[in-house]
Amino acid sequence: MRILIAPDKFAGTMSAAEAADAVAAGWLRARPGDTAATLPLADGGPGFVDVLAHALPGATRRTVATCDPLGRPVQADYLRDGETAYIESAAACGLHLLEAAERDPRRTTSYGLGLIVSDAIETGARRIVVGLGGSATNDAGAGMLTALGLTLLDSTGAALPYGGGVLSACAAIEGHARTRGVEFIAATDVDSPLLGPHGATYMFGPQKGATGSALPFLEMSLSSFAELAERRLGPVGASEQPGAGAAGGLGFAFFLLGGHRESGARLTCEAVGLDAKIAASDLVITGEGSFDAQSLRGKLAAEVASGAAVHGKPCLVLAGRSDVDAHPDLAGVHSVTELLGSPEAAMREPVEGLTSLAEKVATEWRE
Numbered sequence: 575m576r577i578l579i580a581p582d583k584f585a586g587t588m589s590a591a592e593a594a595d596a597v598a599a600g601w602l603r604a605r606p607g608d609t610a611a612t613l614p615l616a617d618g619g620p621g622f623v624d625v626l627a628h629a630l631p632g633a634t635r636r637t638v639a640t641c642d643p644l645g646r647p648v649q650a651d652y653l654r655d656g657e658t659a660y661i662e663s664a665a666a667c668g669l670h671l672l673e674a675a676e677r678d679p680r681r682t683t684s685y686g687l688g689l690i691v692s693d694a695i696e697t698g699a700r701r702i703v704v705g706l707g708g709s710a711t712n713d714a715g716a717g718m719l720t721a722l723g724l725t726l727l728d729s730t731g732a733a734l735p736y737g738g739g740v741l742s743a744c745a746a747i748e749g750h751a752r753t754r755g756v757e758f759i760a761a762t763d764v765d766s767p768l769l770g771p772h773g774a775t776y777m778f779g780p781q782k783g784a785t786g787s788a789l790p791f792l793e794m795s796l797s798s799f800a801e802l803a804e805r806r807l808g809p810v811g812a813s814e815q816p817g818a819g820a821a822g823g824l825g826f827a828f829f830l831l832g833g834h835r836e837s838g839a840r841l842t843c844e845a846v847g848l849d850a851k852i853a854a855s856d857l858v859i860t861g862e863g864s865f866d867a868q869s870l871r872g873k874l875a876a877e878v879a880s881g882a883a884v885h886g887k888p889c890l891v892l893a894g895r896s897d898v899d900a901h902p903d904l905a906g907v908h909s910v911t912e913l914l915g916s917p918e919a920a921m922r923e924p925v926e927g928l929t930s931l932a933e934k935v936a937t938e939w940r941e
């Protein structure tokens with residue numbers, strides 16, 4: 575049997591490539607007569623640039639000095655392919671760049687992403703595809719807009735500090751972004767709007783360290799900024815567009831810059847030729863760290879599963895943990911947590927855990 579193993583990363587424990595290798599090793603241990611092809615994927619979050627680097631052999635990597643969500647210096651890689659640049663927002667805004675105790679979206683900024691985008695523009699990029707996801711920020715892209723040339727002022731005329739928590743003090747937006755003639759594509763991992771119960775703050779704030787009263791405070795801050803920014807920069811309604819809430823509202827900021835949204839998962843799947851690879855296999859396996867209700871809202875595993883369904887191929891999800899038992903596009907959902915008894919055990923030895931899960935599922939698989 576020909577197996578295609580096409581997972582996303584397991585955030586915090588394994589890259590997509592490590593996860594794919596672990597599944598292949600476990601599967602082949604149980605069924606050595608099968609062939610396994612690995613295809614690490616991404617949905618706009620971490621891994622976006624690495625996946626595209628494999629898919630676009632003509633693209634070159636460029637390394638730039640930028641800053642992390644707390645303003646500390648970091649190096650970030652992005653890709654150039656002719657006049658197109660492919661940038662991963664998590665390279666500057668990523669949750670993985672902070673210690674657990676440092677996570678606080680009232681303070682974190684997307685400024686560093688603006689420095690990467692500026693570098694791309696200054697070196698001639700005219701089409702910029704930005705992968706959104708895995709961020710530690712919830713500032714509606716205000717930091718990035720500042721790095722691109724806009725000035726955010728409070729009611730006394732002083733420049734606004736960075737972070738999502740100060741945005742309700744923004745009384746004026748002055749200047750122009752240095753983005754004329756540049757097409758932006760926000761490759762988002764979620765289709766959430768900016769505000770509301772399914773928006774950036776309430777859906778993703780808690781995983782970034784915002785809890786209790788910080789949540790309504792951030793929601794109010796973003797809402798006030800969004801109203802001003804839409805009036806000043808347009809288009810009105812940008813905050814309600816699907817994807818505006820991706821990466822702490824960076825989707826919204828790209829809409830203000832005239833950009834449009836694509837599904838990050840679909841974009842990477844198309845770039846690697848997933849469809850043809852599914853057609854040439856008998857079974858597809860995908861996975862991610864946490865397979866949950868969010869995953870079904872256009873995330874990578876759901877994209878792979880629907881691709882498999884189109885070709886009538888069975889698709890399995892092997893996840894770190896899961897609260898989804900079944901889905902019409904899936905032949906099965908299995909988790910390392912279920913196998914080892916607790917999420918702690920699953921995360922302690924992630925490669926071994928996923929390898930054992932794949933071995934068990936392969937042993938039980940009936941064609």
Ligand SMILES: Nc1ncnc2c1ncn2[C@@H]1O[C@H](COP(=O)(O)OP(=O)(O)O)[C@@H](O)[C@H]1O
Pocket residue numbers: 583584585586587588619708862863864865893894895910911917920921924927
């Ligand atoms: N090896 C693992 N075993 C169990 N749970 C994991 C493992 N790796 C990651 N996770 C869980 O998955 C979460 C990340 O979810 P994931 O789907 O990978 O990313 P995202 O939600 O950012 O797209 C982690 O916070 C952790 O709870």
Ligand SMILES: O=C(O)[C@H](O)COP(=O)(O)O
Pocket residue numbers: 619706707708709710763764778819820821822
């Ligand atoms: O806020 C973000 O960065 C994402 O759009 C959602 O986060 P996640 O993909 O890391 O869960």
